[in-house]
Amino acid sequence: xxxxxxxxxxxxxxxxAQAIDAVAQGLWFEVHPExxxxxxxxxxxxxxxxxxxxxxxxxxxxxxxxxxxxxxAAHLARLRRLIDRVRPALxxxxxxxxxxxxxxxxxxxxxxxSHAALARIADNITRTQDALGRTISIENPSHYLxxxxxxxxxxxxxxxxxxxxxxxxxxxxxxVFVSAHNLGVNPLAYLDAYPMQAVTEIHVAGHAPDxxxxxxxxxxxxxxxxxxxxxxxxxxxxxxxxxxxxxxxxDGNVPPFEALMAERAMAExxxxxxxxAA
Amino acid sequence: xxHALADFQDGFVRALRGEDGPLRxxxxxxxxxxxxxTWMKACIDAIEANFPAVACLVGQEWMxxxxxxxxxxxxxxxxxxxxxxxxxxDFLATSVATTDLAYLGEVAELDWLFLACGNxxxxxxxxxxxxxxxxxxxxxxxxxLPHSTARWRASPLPSRTIWEASRSGRAVAGDLAWIPEATxxxxxxxxxxxxxxxxxxxxxxxxxxxxxxxGAALDLAMSAGDATRMDADLLQLVAxxxxxxxxxxxxx
Numbered sequence: 001x002x003x004x005x006x007x008x009x010x011x012x013x014x015x016x017a018q019a020i021d022a023v024a025q026g027l028w029f030e031v032h033p034e035x036x037x038x039x040x041x042x043x044x045x046x047x048x049x050x051x052x053x054x055x056x057x058x059x060x061x062x063x064x065x066x067x068x069x070x071x072x073a074a075h076l077a078r079l080r081r082l083i084d085r086v087r088p089a090l091x092x093x094x095x096x097x098x099x100x101x102x103x104x105x106x107x108x109x110x111x112x113x114s115h116a117a118l119a120r121i122a123d124n125i126t127r128t129q130d131a132l133g134r135t136i137s138i139e140n141p142s143h144y145l146x147x148x149x150x151x152x153x154x155x156x157x158x159x160x161x162x163x164x165x166x167x168x169x170x171x172x173x174x175x176v177f178v179s180a181h182n183l184g185v186n187p188l189a190y191l192d193a194y195p196m197q198a199v200t201e202i203h204v205a206g207h208a209p210d211x212x213x214x215x216x217x218x219x220x221x222x223x224x225x226x227x228x229x230x231x232x233x234x235x236x237x238x239x240x241x242x243x244x245x246x247x248x249x250x251d252g253n254v255p256p257f258e259a260l261m262a263e264r265a266m267a268e269x270x271x272x273x274x275x276x277a278a
Numbered sequence: 279x280x281h282a283l284a285d286f287q288d289g290f291v292r293a294l295r296g297e298d299g300p301l302r303x304x305x306x307x308x309x310x311x312x313x314x315x316t317w318m319k320a321c322i323d324a325i326e327a328n329f330p331a332v333a334c335l336v337g338q339e340w341m342x343x344x345x346x347x348x349x350x351x352x353x354x355x356x357x358x359x360x361x362x363x364x365x366x367x368d369f370l371a372t373s374v375a376t377t378d379l380a381y382l383g384e385v386a387e388l389d390w391l392f393l394a395c396g397n398x399x400x401x402x403x404x405x406x407x408x409x410x411x412x413x414x415x416x417x418x419x420x421x422x423l424p425h426s427t428a429r430w431r432a433s434p435l436p437s438r439t440i441w442e443a444s445r446s447g448r449a450v451a452g453d454l455a456w457i458p459e460a461t462x463x464x465x466x467x468x469x470x471x472x473x474x475x476x477x478x479x480x481x482x483x484x485x486x487x488x489x490x491x492x493g494a495a496l497d498l499a500m501s502a503g504d505a506t507r508m509d510a511d512l513l514q515l516v517a518x519x520x521x522x523x524x525x526x527x528x529x530x
């Protein structure tokens with residue numbers, strides 16, 4: 001089914017009922033599949049109803065593709081069952097790890113981008129795509145640490161993953177801004193080098209200064225409206241990606257659904273303006 | 279300095295858990311606290327969300343402190359945080375800090391049953407009329423399977439009364455009778471319903487769940503209490519939908 005995806009919203013459980021009934025051109029929703037990997041019940045049924053009315057994206061947080069281990073087969077099977085059930089338009093994951101030696105740290109952890117890591121992660125993405133019977137997209141991470149041991153720039157690393165596996169890329173502009181700030185690099189230079197031809201989805205979100213360190217360290221907190229700096233990055237990439245769907249993420253201090261829809265309407269206008277200009 | 283990926287991940291997890299190791303230079307960077315705080319906060323938030331009756335009873339500060347201690351001892355094993363905390367009841371029951379709150383572990387078990395019941399697979403329900411078609415001997419040899427959403431527990435304490443009060447934000451009555459209570463939860467029309475049942479009924483559900491034919495299951499359950507009311511217990515369980523209809527296509 002060909003679906004029209006303009007500007008979407010990250011969907012929180014408390015907004016499920018409103019999301020089902022929401023009407024707006026290009027509207028779509030994204031959820032973390034881990035929250036719906038259950039055997040049954042009202043939450044899963046509500047997601048069915050959302051999926052019957054709107055394009056849906058499953059944005060995973062726990063496949064741990066950057067771990068030095070193959071993806072968990074049981075997790076892949078659960079994800080496949082959910083994909084077969086709700087038939088999402090998009091499926092994505094992070095360039096990060098979280099599962100190691102039987103323990104899961106619910107976070108998106110960093111790693112040295114070595115050549116060996118590139119080979120391992122490419123293999124993990126291939127295994128994942130084979131198990132899911134479809135391609136996935138990989139999101140650029142937020143960075144808070146200066147790590148040694150990088151052999152490859154992140155943009156080249158992502159381009160190589162896309163080339164080796166056929167995966168798409170999820171360009172998270174908030175992560176670009178936060179990482180550039182924290183690592184002291186230029187976000188526009190990062191975007192210049194980014195392999196835009198592989199992008200399937202864009203994320204925008206808000207961030208916050210670290211509660212202890214203040215503005216010297218930004219946190220990818222998703223607990224505020226999309227930051228002006230991130231809207232600026234969006235205006236930079238939008239002409240190059242006029243047809244790519246964009247998603248507003250919000251995970252903390254979640255406002256009423258109507259407020260999110262209002263923020264979404266503004267983003268949709270930007271998207272349509274750029275599309276007409278392209 | 280470079281790290282093999284596996285070595286890096288070993289060291290990073292040790293550092294996240296506050297242990298010394300080869301990544302101490304990385305762990306000393308200000309940004310490392312973001313990772314430590316994020317995974318701990320996610321675990322604590324999940325425990326607080328999954329055990330609302332416990333949280334209501336002990337208050338936010340105590341709850342988050344207990345959840346942090348639990349997370350260090352029992353890291354999640356996969357990404358389904360809506361399914362995290364199965365051992366939290368045991369953890370509370372054995373925690374030194376809860377010796378004056380002995381019921382907390384039992385209340386946590388009921389929070390857990392509520393969660394599991396709400397997320398269980400759907401199934402058709404066995405109705406009383408379907409049992410009426412059996413002869414007495416046929417009934418004894420039939421196998422009843424507890425409904426897929428059924429979750430039950432016999433507690434030595436009045437944990438259901440405490441749990442229900444806490445879930446609804448009420449104070450527990452001062453004249454609470456400290457007697458054992460058994461509880462059955464079932465999901466009906468998308469909502470978890472809580473039923474007071476007897477200890478014998480719990481024993482019957484246990485026996486059916488472990489694969490005994492109904493006759494044998496009733497015999498086992500009778501040993502849990504007054505045998506004269508066993509038929510009534512069975513009828514009550516059937517009436518509230520505690521058993522699955524394992525042959526729904528045969529329904530008329």
